[in-house]
Amino acid sequence: MAEGACEVEGYDMVSRELKERLGLKKSPVAIKFILREEDIPEGIEKIDKSVRHCEMVQKAAQGEMFYATSEEQMCKGGASAIGLMETPEKIKTGEFYQSLGRFSSLGSAKRTMESIPKIDPMMKAIIYAPLEDIKFDPDVIVVICNPAQALKLAQAMVYTRGGRVEADFSGIQSVCADAVAGPFTRNTANITLGCSGSRQYAGIEEDEVIVGMNGENIGCVVTALISMK
Numbered sequence: 001m002a003e004g005a006c007e008v009e010g011y012d013m014v015s016r017e018l019k020e021r022l023g024l025k026k027s028p029v030a031i032k033f034i035l036r037e038e039d040i041p042e043g044i045e046k047i048d049k050s051v052r053h054c055e056m057v058q059k060a061a062q063g064e065m066f067y068a069t070s071e072e073q074m075c076k077g078g079a080s081a082i083g084l085m086e087t088p089e090k091i092k093t094g095e096f097y098q099s100l101g102r103f104s105s106l107g108s109a110k111r112t113m114e115s116i117p118k119i120d121p122m123m124k125a126i127i128y129a130p131l132e133d134i135k136f137d138p139d140v141i142v143v144i145c146n147p148a149q150a151l152k153l154a155q156a157m158v159y160t161r162g163g164r165v166e167a168d169f170s171g172i173q174s175v176c177a178d179a180v181a182g183p184f185t186r187n188t189a190n191i192t193l194g195c196s197g198s199r200q201y202a203g204i205e206e207d208e209v210i211v212g213m214n215g216e217n218i219g220c221v222v223t224a225l226i227s228m229k
Contacts, residue, residue, distance in 0.1 A: 011030070011132060011138070012132045014028075014131060014218055014219070014222050015130065015131035017225060018131070021152070021225045021226070022145060022149040022152055022225070024145055026061035026144050027061050027063065028061075028131040028141050028142065028143045029057050029060040029061050029129070029130065029141065029143075029144075030060070030128075030130070030131045030134045030138035030140075031126060031138055031140040031141070031180055032137075032138055032139055033083065033119075033139050033184070034067065034126065035122065035123065036124055037124045037125055040125060040127065041136055044065060044066065044067055045067070046066060046067055046069070046072065047066040047067070049072070050072050050073070051072070052074045052078060052197065052198075052201050053075060053078035053082060053175060054075070054078065054174075054176065054198035054201060054202035055074075055202045057144075058144070058204070059128065060130055063130055064128070064129075064130075065127075065129035065133055066128060067125045068125060069084065069124060069125045070085040075197065076088050076091065077091045077173055077176070078177075078197075080118070081173050081177040081180075082126060082176050082177075082180050083120060083121055083122055084124075084125075084126065085121055087118070087121075093106070093110055093113070094106055094111075094112065097112070097113070097172055102171070102172060102196075112170050112172070116172075116173055116181075117168075117185055119181045137216075138218075140179075140183050140213065140214060140215055141214075141218050142211070143210070143212075143213070144210055145210075146208060146209070147209055150209050150211050153189075153213075153221065153225075154191065155228065156221045156222075156228060160220060160223075165189060165191065166188065166190060167191040167192065168190050169191075169193055171193070171195055171196075172195050172197075174192045174193065174194045175192075175204070178190055178192035178210070178212065179192055179210045179211070180212055182212060183212040183213055183214045187216070189211065189213040190211070191209060191210070192209065192211075193210075194208070
């Protein structure tokens with residue numbers, strides 16, 4: 001559920017608290033959407049090769065900071081989900097995923113694609129960075145963790161305002177649509193189990209899940225983690 005805004009003293013502190021209180025092995029990943037390339041903060045370089053969005057998230061979780069445009073995004077389905085380009089026609093219709101054997105019919109594939117969260121194609125670039133290293137406010141924070149750690153995050157999300165935490169996914173476009181586009185467009189956290197692509201190419205482990213949170217609400221989550229018994 002979405003929390004109210006809470007003050008953030010510094011993202012190095014936020015990252016430290018998340019790592020220590022959850023026992024994370026990897027850094028939380030800060031995602032920043034850029035409307036104009038000239039707005040990219042000084043000192044952040046473009047990634048020097050074309051890889052998938054999920055791989056970029058994994059790189060940032062392991063300490064790298066960079067930005068990418070649509071040209072560096074190898075997976076066009078992921079790039080379109082996070083607002084860097086128009087959705088290719090075969091992905092939009094579901095034909096691509098049906099051809100991979102993910103769906104029994106074009107109808108089930110298309111219905112799934114129509115329900116997946118997506119950001120309008122308006123972004124010029126996206127910054128990926130370890131949360132502790134940023135000097136900007138993140139739009140989305142992605143945490144790669146195990147189910148027990150995700151449970152603690154879920155408890156922190158409802159600590160102040162109560163309610164329920166949604167886990168909205170379909171087994172495709174997980175780290176892009178589920179963990180980034182969904183939290184950004186809906187202003188609510190989401191827990192997703194990953195997808196075949198992210199587990200094959202980005203090295204998401206069998207015992208790992210992905211939690212995406214709106215960056216505006218991270219102060220509340222950390223405050224709750226500190227306060228929880």
